Amino acid sequence: MKTFAHLKDLEALVGQEIGVSDWLTMEQSRIDEFARATGDHQWIHVDAERAAKGPFGTTIAHGFLTLSLLPVFFETAFAVADSHMGVNYGLNRVRFTAPVPVGSRLRAHFRLLGYEEIEGGAQLTIEASIEQEGSAKPVCVAESLTRRFV
Secondary structure (H helix, E strand, O other): OEEEOOHHHHHHHOOOEEEEOOOEEOOHHHHHHHHHHHOOOOHHHHOHHHHHOOOOOOOEOOHHHHHHOHHHHHHHHEEEOOOOEEEEEEEEEEEOOOOOEOOOEEEEEEEEEEEEEEOOEEEEEEEEEEEEOOOOOOOEEEEEEEEEEO
16 A cells, blocks of 8 residues: 555646555455345346356446445555545546456556645545456446545
């Protein structure tokens, strides 16, 4: 994990990678819990027997589940010592570029695209590229807007 002493230190890093998360394994239990929470019980996510005969050969994670893991990935990728709070402000662009089979290991690379001062802190535009171990193509690419406060 990278640690930055001051939020302001990030301003000079626009265009650069600012962190890489730890690996996370996509377990069926997480997929099932997400299905229960969202009501999305499509068979490609929750029916292992049927999914084994389907286009992916196994169950796959919901795209929105993959996206919802961004806070977990942020937590292990970088920290800003003088920032006491961060909030999700939204997304500019999201693409689910490949399926995430159950059992996959994922991690995210974060590149700072923008830094804008706001009252009490800064709004960061961060490209998150979520990779699947052993695959050259990311499974999700998203532009995340976060607001950090000092």
